[in-house]
């Protein structure tokens with residue numbers, strides 16, 4: 001069983017990356033045979049869908065897959081062959097980062113069949129999870145409608161791969177290593193630090209549990 005994690009944050013070692021590592025740790029703890037890989041999307045050079053429509057060309061060599069020759073091509077092939085995908089993204093302007101969005105366009109669109117009566121061209125159902133990290137509190141996130149905003153993208157996992165993604169939110173994150181160096185007086189640093197000490201470990205534990213749960217679900221989908 002293989003699970004691939006996609007880090008949509010430019011910051012290695014920070015909130016989103018840590019949540020993804022915890023998820024993969026949980027996956028390996030659930031079954032030592034689980035193969036895991038974490039890809040930092042900002043290390044790759046690619047764009048979103050270029051609308052070349054090679055993936056829709058009748059009888060074409062890349063029908064149903066994205067063969068655009070850039071830094072996403074190998075990863076897209078690996079994702080199609082994986083059993084689980086976990087995406088992590090900081091929230092940027094109420095949404096996932098452009099880097100993750102671009103990759104998901106390339107992942108979903110080739111599998112989106114334009115042939116009447118057919119929905120997905122994905123080779124097999126796949127389990128997925130979305131991990132979001134953000135500055136706002138959970139109450140603010142809900143009041144601002146982030147979950148509704150994110151639901152459209154999440155829905156493409158169900159449509160394409162047959163299962164809705166598991167959802168995890170880490171709210172009110174610790175954003176700077178030293179708040180005193182930045183103009184950031186809208187935040188209460190002491191409250192942020194308390195939250196970091198008390199809540200973030202719980203968020204990591206939830207990510208670990210979600211990783212275990214994904215392995216359990218995959219094992220049921222594909223009994224040995």
Ligand SMILES: Cc1cc2nc3c(=O)[nH]c(=O)nc-3n(C[C@H](O)[C@H](O)[C@H](O)COP(=O)(O)O)c2cc1C
Pocket residue numbers: 009010011014015016017089090091092093094095133134135136173174175
């Ligand atoms: C360009 C930019 C836009 C952001 N927009 C939002 C936002 O709309 N809502 C929010 O709650 N946090 C926002 N944030 C804060 C990040 O989502 C938050 O700090 C996140 O946990 C960072 O993840 P990281 O530590 O993995 O990089 C933004 C940060 C940046 C740099």
